[in-house]
Amino acid sequence: MAYLMVEKATKQFTPTFKALDEVSVSVEKGEFFTLLGPSGCGKTTLLRAIAGFSDLTIGNITLAGTDLRKVPPHQRDIGMVFQDYAVFPHLSVFDNVAFGLKPRKVAEAERKARVEEALATVRLSALAERMPAAMSGGQQQRIGIARAMVIKPRLLLMDEPLSNLDAKLRIELREEIRDIQKQIDIAAIYVTHDQEEALAISDRICVMSGGHVEQVGSPQDIYGNPQTLFVANFVGTLNKFKNGTELSRLLQSVSLGDLMGETWTIRPERLVLADGAGSLGSGFVLNGTVRKYTYLGREAHVLVETGVGDLVVHISNPGRSAGQHTGEPVSVLVPREALMGFDSAGKRIAIGG
Ligand SMILES: Nc1ncnc2c1ncn2[C@@H]1O[C@H](COP(=O)(O)OP(=O)(O)O)[C@@H](O)[C@H]1O
Numbered sequence: 256m257a258y259l260m261v262e263k264a265t266k267q268f269t270p271t272f273k274a275l276d277e278v279s280v281s282v283e284k285g286e287f288f289t290l291l292g293p294s295g296c297g298k299t300t301l302l303r304a305i306a307g308f309s310d311l312t313i314g315n316i317t318l319a320g321t322d323l324r325k326v327p328p329h330q331r332d333i334g335m336v337f338q339d340y341a342v343f344p345h346l347s348v349f350d351n352v353a354f355g356l357k358p359r360k361v362a363e364a365e366r367k368a369r370v371e372e373a374l375a376t377v378r379l380s381a382l383a384e385r386m387p388a389a390m391s392g393g394q395q396q397r398i399g400i401a402r403a404m405v406i407k408p409r410l411l412l413m414d415e416p417l418s419n420l421d422a423k424l425r426i427e428l429r430e431e432i433r434d435i436q437k438q439i440d441i442a443a444i445y446v447t448h449d450q451e452e453a454l455a456i457s458d459r460i461c462v463m464s465g466g467h468v469e470q471v472g473s474p475q476d477i478y479g480n481p482q483t484l485f486v487a488n489f490v491g492t493l494n495k496f497k498n499g500t501e502l503s504r505l506l507q508s509v510s511l512g513d514l515m516g517e518t519w520t521i522r523p524e525r526l527v528l529a530d531g532a533g534s535l536g537s538g539f540v541l542n543g544t545v546r547k548y549t550y551l552g553r554e555a556h557v558l559v560e561t562g563v564g565d566l567v568v569h570i571s572n573p574g575r576s577a578g579q580h581t582g583e584p585v586s587v588l589v590p591r592e593a594l595m596g597f598d599s600a601g602k603r604i605a606i607g608g
């Protein structure tokens with residue numbers, strides 16, 4: 256049995272609207288587990304149900320084998336970090352962190368030791384006596400993390416903790432959060448709508464949409480082996496081939512004619528550009544014309560018009576690649592094994608060898 260188990264969690268806000276619809280997920284001890292999905296898909300609703308801030312309409316949640324619905328929120332031993340930091344402006348950094356220990360009746364000496372330990376972990380020891388108003392967003396969120404950790408929770412919940420920070424700080428602090436989580440070896444559930452953040456930080460990702468689970472898997476699974484069109488679209492960039500007789504002919508040429516799905520797609524970095532007629536082992540070649548070349552330093556993005564639609568090709572090390580000139584004729588090599596097809600319900604089609 257997993258450490259945290261959520262079984263068929265359903266939350267009905269109105270007779271016709273379910274924010275969660277039979278969501279089942281499990282999280283292991285020490286695991287960094289991320290809920291990823293667009294705004295409104297039910298991430299916060301699920302987190303609040305686990306923390307005990309709201310009840311499920313139907314469903315079970317157990318932590319270490321205990322039915323959490325019977326445990327009041329303050330006795331669940333769950334630490335929570337919020338998007339807006341939720342620090343108390345009238346309390347010092349030290350007192351903000353110590354606040355979480357008040358209802359727990361921890362003796363003075365231990366209280367001090369635990370707050371100091373938590374502040375050291377988030378590298379705020381030197382600022383213990385400061386008032387939060389005099390601190391940056393990143394520092395305020397470190398207070399939030401220390402306050403959640405100081406109670407030595409069994410589970411750490413973080414709801415978009417980096418959304419209010421600028422891009423550079425977001426990347427720095429996400430690395431720190433990941434390091435801290437591994438260092439204290441705690442089960443963590445992290446919520447974000449940012450796919451790159453999810454890929455960078457997680458052991459496993461649960462992609463949600465419209466109150467249900469689309470796919471649960473490692474970052475490599477979610478990006479490289481999406482099981483639904485929603486996941487393929489939401490995580491990373493995706494080219495869609497234009498349906499029609501030309502696509503049918505190409506699919507037949509690689510023995511995929513009997514799998515004419517609704518939607519055939521490929522990642523931009525799996526396409527290969529060649530000047531002149533290219534060739535490849537298993538796949539097909541498209542003749543196209545460069546419409547746009549965008550140089551980004553470590554890679555370049557080339558938009559190519561082909562008989563099966565406009566395709567974006569990502570090239571790494573773009574120093575001397577083909578396709579740098581608008582109007583230039585190019586060949587686009589499409590490896591068969593990189594094709595991803597989805598049926599009319601958006602489910603991935605297995606293409607076999
Ligand atoms: N208290 C509430 N009453 C009615 N609808 C709500 C309530 N809280 C959230 N919702 C709705 O439930 C859906 C999921 O919300 P939420 O869990 O906050 O999404 P997310 O965190 O993924 O952005 C949204 O459509 C939201 O408007």
Ligand SMILES: [Mg+2]
Pocket residue numbers: 298299300414
């Ligand atoms: Mg939310």
